[in-house]
Amino acid sequence: xxxxxxxxxxxxxxxxxxAFAHGHLIQDAPGEMGRLPAPPLxxxxxxxxxxxxxxxxxxxxxxxxxxxxxxxxxxxxGDPVQPGILGLDAxxxxxxxxxxLNGATGSGRALGCDSVEFNGQIRPHNRIVRYxxxxxxxxxxxxxxxxxxxxxxxxxxxxxxxxxxxxxxAGIFKDIAYSDxxxxxDHAIGGLPPHEESTLDKILKRFRRNDGQ
Numbered sequence: 402x403x404x405x406x407x408x409x410x411x412x413x414x415x416x417x418x419x420a421f422a423h424g425h426l427i428q429d430a431p432g433e434m435g436r437l438p439a440p441p442l443x444x445x446x447x448x449x450x451x452x453x454x455x456x457x458x459x460x461x462x463x464x465x466x467x468x469x470x471x472x473x474x475x476x477x478x479g480d481p482v483q484p485g486i487l488g489l490d491a492x493x494x495x496x497x498x499x500x501x502l503n504g505a506t507g508s509g510r511a512l513g514c515d516s517v518e519f520n521g522q523i524r525p526h527n528r529i530v531r532y533x534x535x536x537x538x539x540x541x542x543x544x545x546x547x548x549x550x551x552x553x554x555x556x557x558x559x560x561x562x563x564x565x566x567x568x569x570x571a572g573i574f575k576d577i578a579y580s581d582x583x584x585x586x587d588h589a590i591g592g593l594p595p596h597e598e599s600t601l602d603k604i605l606k607r608f609r610r611n612d613g614q
Contacts, residue, residue: 404429408502413448421498432506433580435497435573441471444491445532451502458536460499464491466558468525483523483530488564489514491532492554496571499536505548505573512549512570521563531557537568547574 402410402417404427413421420426422437437443445462452459466483473481490511497509523530532554539550549572556564579588 402426402428404431408504410502411451415446418443418445418448430506433508433575433578434506435501435509437494437498442487442490444487444494448495448498451499453503456538456540458499460495460534460536460552462491462495462532464530464532466523466525466527466530470525473525481525485517485519485564488523488530488532488556489517489554489566489569491530491556492534492552492566492569493571495532495534495554496536496550496552496569497573499534499552500539500548500550500571500573503539503548503550505541505546507546507548507573507575508578509571509573510577512572514566514570515568516566518565519563520565521558521561523558523563527558529559531560533557534569545575547572549573 407427417426418437419439421434422439422443424434424436427434445464448460448462450459450461470483472483472487476482476484493511494509497511500509534552534554536550536552539548541548549570551568551570554564554566554569555562556566577588579586582589
């Protein structure tokens with residue numbers, strides 16, 4: 402797929418998402434692309450709709466539930482239920498993917514959220530999980546090329562809403578990838594890279610100010 406085609410696509414199938422996770426989807430990428438997690442942590446089978454309107458937009462996706470999904474085998478023995486954190490991670494994954502669809506290059510990172518509510522559960526004999534995310538705003542810091550997006554996410558199982566995540570934040574940042582794993586190198590240790598600290602602080606303060614917080 403050509404990069405310009407990627408930027409204008411409004412839906413993606415499982416093959417596309419797997420290729421993006423492995424770094425093979427875009428033939429002429431302008432730089433290092435953020436990646437979705439590979440299975441088993443890839444939490445969607447298809448992106449069904451992308452709508453970009455200025456600094457706002459929407460992205461929706463679905464995941465087919467399989468009775469032998471890996472998490473049902475361990476969470477919990479005698480009481481299988483999908484861990485709630487995996488549904489939340491799906492929202493962060495999709496917000497990062499939305500940033501890539503808006504031209505961001507670099508590595509994706511989850512940045513937090515304001516609140517989470519669980520009012521249901523996902524069991525082995527359910528059928529489809531649907532994620533709906535309203536992107537409230539996104540912004541690029543031109544001096545570093547970092548991009549961050551904030552959105553409100555909802556998770557449905559068989560059309561019943563089970564999770565709500567407010568002001569979920571994720572970003573794409575340059576020059577932080579640990580591409581030579583497992584060799585010990587500059588990016589082999591975690592923590593906040595010093596050269597990104599002021600950028601993150603600036604972006605998050607801007608969003609809080611716009612929210613009146």
